[in-house]
Amino acid sequence: MSDYQLIIIGAGLSGLAAGIRAARFGKKTLIVDQHYRPGGLNSYYKFQGHLLETGLHAITNFAPPTRKKAPLNLLFRQLQLSRRDFPVREQLGSEIAFPAGSLHFANDPDLLQAEVERLFPACGEAFHQLRRAIAAHDPFASAPWRSARSFVASYLKEPLLENMLFLPLMLYGNAEENDMALSQFVIMFRAVFEEGLFRPEADMRAFLDLLVDQYEGFGGTIRYRAEVEKILIKNDRAYGIRLADGSSYTAEALLSTAGLPETIRISGWQTPSATYSGKMSFTETISLLPNAVRSSIRQDRTLIFYSSSDQFSYRRPQTLQDSSWGVICFPDNFEGIPHKEFFPIRVTNPASYPLWRALDSETYAQEKTACRRAAVQASERYTGPYGQAIVHQDSFTPLTIERFTRKAEGAVYGSPIKIPDGKTPWSNLFIAGTDQGYLGIVGSMLSGISIVNRHLLD
């Protein structure tokens, strides 16, 4: 007899969703995470008395509860959660800002259509055709990799518009450099432009509590500060885990959401780990500002995706941080979020993991400060001036992401090569989450759910 029927490595969103599915149908399940709280990439921390969220800018795939086929509602049904227990707030509206002009979008796809027609009068019909092609494409059918860049170019034939559309979709969900798999592009286009963006009315902590309560309510067990050092393997099967504290647990099946490089390391999988290390990582600067400065800065935008050049290439920069493109997030600029004493602005920019890694600790601290200043300065062009008014400021680098989530090289979107069927060389060890293929908050949860449904409910 094994200690558990299923052990899940990782209490991030994919691990929690997988755990709820398994426990709901009576599997004796254990979730372990090396961190002291749940959430993984999408967690929270206390900073100078303020609760700051680590991942969340905006959740994609907005849908009202009545749109049953929408991924968000399917997700809630699968976890037996009620949309009524999860009040949400829609974005005010967001913007893609390039030197040549800006496109405004919100949770109404007709707005983006009108904006494209305004800025690119010759492309209106082509953009409409592109949307139709995206609606007709099945991104879940197994098919060889296809270039999203050439697909979009074949419709629009307008590089500037193409760059403008790719910036938010790549920034919010692409593990590859330069190009994007067509299937991933289709998923992201629907998630961001057709469905839209929202956030929980409360904070990420409340959402994570809801998930953990549901999991424990179904009888699941969760252990924090439990770092898996080794997946125990005998012949063609995995039979348990050994933790860093020396204890071990056996299980009939295992599910790893730790990402491919980490799973390869702890399982002794004979495959080159570097192939599965993503190169895209980011720095983020979080500034807290007093309510009084609201009036001098942009108030009608939730997100501003910006590029200071009409050329845009999505790749690891040659410098610690590239402030010339990124995303600015106003976490309070959602419908009906009450104003508090302070409000945050977050600026996310591409960053180079190897360059940050090479610094000694003193230079690391200095460079962090310099990068914050650069990020704020670059963003002020779009937000209005706020650098002088900052009360508190914090930032993270690719090294921070790696330390807290074990995502190799701080690659938020994981491996450029995904494992869609979740299988490994061992018949009862599976992969879910970022490296299975679905990205983002809704995506990673659907990943956990679909892998459990497919392999682990029998």
Add this chain to the structure above:
Amino acid sequence: MNRNEIRDVLLEIIADIDEEADFAALDDHKPLRDQLDLDSMDFLDIVMELRKRYKLQIPEDEYPELATLSSCVNYLEPKLRHI
């Protein structure tokens, strides 16, 4: 269980899966999935609930038997008679 009881159990399971489900207009002889606008993943949950509650194993090639409410009742009647 008799046919009515089985039908009630099915509605209860569906209501549990989908809080937005509207039973007022439900036609027992038309496909459930179309009428309730459900996904195949939801459909799997009906099977999983039946298994959880009555230890009933429904093989995948018999899922078509569960297409409509009345075909479900027909299929389940002999299996749940003694419960």
